[in-house]
Each structure stands twice: as C-alpha cells, then as structure tokens.
Amino acid sequence: MRRRKQAIGLITLVVTVLAVYLVFMYAPVPSNVRDLPEVQKILYFHVSAAWIGFLAFFVVFVASILYLKSRDRKWDVLAASSAEIGVVFTTIVLLTGPIWGKAAWNAWWTWDPRLTTTLVLWFIYLAYIVIRNSAEEDEKRARLAAIFGIIGFVDVPIVFMAIRWWRTIHPVVFEAGQVGLTPKMLTTLFVSLIAFTFLYLYYLLLRLDIAKAKLELAGIKEKLRAKF
Amino acid sequence: MSYLFAAYTIIWVVIFLYTVYLWRKQNEVATELEILKRAVEDK
Numbered sequence: 001m002r003r004r005k006q007a008i009g010l011i012t013l014v015v016t017v018l019a020v021y022l023v024f025m026y027a028p029v030p031s032n033v034r035d036l037p038e039v040q041k042i043l044y045f046h047v048s049a050a051w052i053g054f055l056a057f058f059v060v061f062v063a064s065i066l067y068l069k070s071r072d073r074k075w076d077v078l079a080a081s082s083a084e085i086g087v088v089f090t091t092i093v094l095l096t097g098p099i100w101g102k103a104a105w106n107a108w109w110t111w112d113p114r115l116t117t118t119l120v121l122w123f124i125y126l127a128y129i130v131i132r133n134s135a136e137e138d139e140k141r142a143r144l145a146a147i148f149g150i151i152g153f154v155d156v157p158i159v160f161m162a163i164r165w166w167r168t169i170h171p172v173v174f175e176a177g178q179v180g181l182t183p184k185m186l187t188t189l190f191v192s193l194i195a196f197t198f199l200y201l202y203y204l205l206l207r208l209d210i211a212k213a214k215l216e217l218a219g220i221k222e223k224l225r226a227k228f
Numbered sequence: 229m230s231y232l233f234a235a236y237t238i239i240w241v242v243i244f245l246y247t248v249y250l251w252r253k254q255n256e257v258a259t260e261l262e263i264l265k266r267a268v269e270d271k
Contacts (some may be wrong), residue, residue, distance in 0.1 A: 042235040049239070088246050095242070096235045103231040199243070206250045213257040220264050 005205045012198040019044070019188070019195040027188040039103040042096055044189050048196035049092040050118075055200060056086030057125065057156050064149035067142065073215070076142040079149050081207035083128050085200060090122045105169060113162040114170040121159055124152040 023044050029037045059082040067075035097115065098108040109115065132145050163170050171180070181189065 039231045039235075041232055045236070045239050088242065092239055092242050095238045099231050099235040099238070203246070203250065206254060210250070210254050210257055213254070213261050217257065217261050217264065220261075220268060224264075224268065 005202065005209070008198060008202045008205060012195065012202045015191065015195040015198055019192040022188040022191050027185050028182060030182075030185075039100060042100045044192040045196070046093060046096045046100065047189060048192040049089045049096070051193055052196045052200045053086050053090040053093060053121070054156055054160065055197070056082045056089065057121070057153055060086065060125075060128070060149040061153035061156075064146035067146045068150075073142075076146065077208065077211040077215070079146065080132055081204055081211055083125050083132075083149065084207060085203045087122065087125045087129060088203075089196070089200070090118065090125070093118060094122055110169065112170055113166040113168050114159065117155060117159040117162045121152075121155045124155055128152060 023041055027041060027044070030040050060079045063075045063079035063082065066072070067079060097118075101110070101115075102108050128145060128148050131148055132141065134141060162168065
C-alpha cells in the first residue's frame with residue numbers, strides 16, 4: 001500500500017511537471033482570440049480540475065449506492081474521501097474560472113448556466129461534508145450521507161450539459177464531432193488531464209489511509225472504554 | 229499575463245495546502261495510533 005502510494009506520488013509529480021512544461025512552453029497561444037490570448041492557457045488546468053470534480057463525485061455516487069446495498073463501511077469511507085477531494089478540485093474550478101472570465105468577458109462572475117450549476121454543485125458537496133461531520137450516530141450519518149451523495153450527483157450531468165442545453169457565454173471545448181483545439185493544444189490538455197487524474201488517485205490513497213487509521217483508532221478506544 | 233499568473237498561483241496554492249493538510253493529518257493519526265497501540269501492549 002505504502003509502495004503503491006509512493007509510486008503514484010512519483011508518477012503524479014513527473015506527469016505534472018510535464019503538463020506545466022507543455023502549458024507554458026509547448027502549447028501555442030490561440031490566434032483566433034483578440035484580447036489577452038495567453039489567458040486561454042488557464043483552460044488546461046481549469047478543465048482538468050473540472051474533470052476531477054466530476055470523477056470524484058461519480059465515485060461518491062457509485063460508492064454511496066454500494067454502501068446502501070451492502071452496508072459495508074469501506075464504501076462509506078471511499079465516498080467520504082472522494083467527496084472531499086471533489087470539493088477541493090471544484091474550488092479550483094470556481095477560483096480560476098472567474099479569472100478567465102475577467103480577462104475574456106470583463107466580469108468576474110455572471111449568472112451563466114454553467115457557472116451557476118457549478119456553484120450549486122460545490123454547495124451540494126459542501127453540505128454533504130457538513131452532514132458527514134454532524135453529531136449523528138455513525139450508521140445513521142453514513143446512510144444519510146449516502147442518500148445525499150446519490151441525489152447530489154444529479155447536478156453533475158446538468159453542469160456538463162448546461163452549455164449545450166441553454167444559451168451561454170461559457171466556451172464549449174468539445175462539441176459533437178469536433179474539437180475547438182489544435183493538436184498541440186489537445187496534447188497539452190490530455191497530459192494535464194492525466195496529471196490531475198494521478199493527483200486524484202494519490203489524494204484518494206492518502207485520504208483512505210487516514211480514514212482507515214481513524215477507524216482503527218476508534219476501535220482501540222472503544223475496546224479500552226469497555227475494559228475500564 | 230497577470231491573469232494567467234494569478235490563476236496558476238491559485239491552483240498551486242490550493243494543491244500545496246491540501247497536500248500539506250493530508251500529510252499532516254496522516255502523521256497525526258499514525259502517531260496517535262502508534263502511542264495507543266504501545267499503551268495497550270504495555271498494559
């Protein structure tokens with residue numbers, strides 16, 4: 001477990017350094033953007049962070065279903081860990097998006113469908129974390145969090161489809177049958193996505209380690225309490 | 229350029245803070261677990 005975590009940590013570092021190199025040295029500045037074209041480079045890590053948010057919340061969704069079916073504590077721990085990581089990456093999306101928005105639209109924030117649904121998503125999983133930290137007994141709290149984790153996921157496809165369903169000023173990078181990026185830009189985005197996926201895996205292993213140790217700690221404390 | 233710099237600075241700060249938070253948390257829990265295990269063995 002320790003070895004696997006170290007290996008993933010090392011791969012994450014290497015791929016992230018490569019991604020940074022590609023973003024700043026390899027990816028071209030788009031020629032079809034008139035104002036501040038270099039700001040488009042925010043897209044690589046902004047989109048990657050959004051992808052990890054979706055992936056993390058999908059893991060919460062699946063793990064929550066498996067927990068409700070089996071009542072196995074490991075699924076609850078996995079859901080809790082993934083939700084926290086998802087919130088961290090969605091925070092990155094919500095912080096970097098407005099910076100791009102200020103440069104491109106001259107506004108930090110607009111109540112655009114994509115921006116609004118992403119903010120709602122962030123609040124949903126923030127509420128999920130609050131539920132997890134509530135004073136309820138373990139079993140009840142895990143059940144409640146699992147139900148919330150399943151219902152909350154409904155917003156993920158809405159966020160993804162928001163720019164396709166409604167009129168929006170948010171750019172569409174991937175549209176059916178076409179990609180709005182040059183091959184070099186696409187390579188950079190692809191490597192950034194891989195880097196962030198490894199970062200997610202590394203965080204997940206760390207977070208699961210902590211959760212496992214906490215459970216073991218609680219077990220020992222419980223035994224000691226029963227003894228004395 | 230300053231927008232690009234600001235965006236990537238924020239990304240690295242968030243990643244750095246969360247990584248340090250997880251490392252510290254892991255060390256804290258591991259240390260507490262070790263102490264407790266040793267205490268139980270000593271009894």
